Amino acid sequence: MQYIENRTFDEIKVGDSAELTRVLRAEDIELFAVMSGDVNPAHVDEEFAKSDRFHQVIAHGMWGGSLISAVLGTELPGPGTIYLNQSLHFSRPVGLGDTVTVRVTVKEKNEEKKRLKIDCLCLNQDGEPVITGEADVIAPTEKVRRPRVVLPEVHLHERGARYQELVNSAHDLDPIRVAVVHPCDEKSLTGALEAKNQGMIEPILIGPREKIEATAAQIQRSLDGIELIAVPHSHAAAARAVEVVRGGKADAIMKGKLHTDELIEPVLDSETGLRTERRLSHIFVLDVPHYPKPLFITDAAINIYPDIEDKRDIIQNAVDLAAALGVELPKVAILSAVETVHPKISSTVDAAALCKMADRGQITGALLDGPLAFDNAISANAAETKGIVSGVAGYADILVAPDLEAGNMIAKQLIYLAGAESAGIVLGARVPIILTSRADGTLSRVASCTLAQLYVHNKRRMNL
Missing domain, CATH: 3.40.718.10 (Isopropylmalate Dehydrogenase)
Structure with missing residues (x-):
């Protein structure tokens, strides 16, 4: 077992020092951004950073400052230290792959108040200072030796990143015509309209006109230029969608606010359905x-x-x-x-x-x-x-x-x-059916439209 141990005020002498070394990784920047909420594009947007002053992604300044705090809190003086003041001067940026050595050195001791004045220095791999400063702390007077806490593993995941890769791969493809069945709730209609906005589909909305238009008004989206086929209810909408496909006017079907069984039933009809x-x-x-x-x-x-x-x-x-x-x-x-x-x-x-x-x-x-x-x-x-x-x-x-x-x-x-x-x-079936859960959000529905778009275009290529 590893232990963490402090150095008490009486043990510390002027000139004592401690240091640590870190290599800046992309994960460090992402984790610091998540923790702090600082999403300055200089730190998290590679394209922007190339055109910015330093022409590369750089660390948050306080990432280096946090390393100084780590040395003071774990090495010198260590556990029991109380921060009073910290000054920082940032001399150079820290870029991805840079090695930063953080060194703290005791400058003064105040016997009466058990305080220390500590010089703080961060150097890059070329020995150049990137951060300089001074810390005032109250040093511990009692010895502390504790088992070192094992930190949890942190895994960062960019939500929908692989779906965005699929979307990007379909950018040059024409949108496909999709019969959207009974899009009478916010999620299903928003998903279809967002997929249209991203150039994936040309939706044909099938369902009760009043409900669809009321839903569009509720989500403040326009239906101008979008074909709407009015039918009385969801069962009729599913049947009409099959007719639209059989008539060659749609390349896919998309589920709206209705049960899966209700959507699939007309698709499986042996005479008028879309079975293969x-x-x-x-x-x-x-x-x-x-x-x-x-x-x-x-x-x-x-x-x-x-x-x-x-x-x-x-x-x-x-x-x-x-x-x-x-x-x-x-x-x-x-x-x-x-x-x-x-x-x-x-x-x-x-x-x-x-x-x-x-x-x-x-x-x-x-x-x-x-x-x-x-x-x-x-x-x-x-x-x-x-x-x-x-x-x-x-x-x-x-x-x-x-x-x-x-x-x-x-x-x-x-x-x-x-x-x-x-x-x-x-x-x-003859065409893909975009089938999502009623609980699925816009990301899921748009990604599902991308699947259908890629499948339809691939099938066309295969049939050439």
């Missing part, structure tokens, strides 16, 4: 903190207890979406509770059969492995510990759940416990 030879399935695309790429989870919304033929289509739908998003050879982990085939656990048998189906060309465009437990699918360390040799284990792009219950729980746990951002889409 492929089974419909839902795909979550999650931006999960600490996972290095988008994570696809399927199926969590459509197929309750899929059989092996259903799972084949579920996998192929997810693979096709991943390919549209630029994943060259998606890694597909077929999940179960264990990593070996066990006759009493049917999902392990299905996983083995699906891998063989991929070997025989019944599933294409991906690398499959299974059965894999969740930890082995997403953690290379877990897979290595269990001796699993696999091109998928630890690096999965797509997680295939054994059934809807498991898939839904995995996705919702990642969203509500791990802080993942979610987008969702249904494939297997």
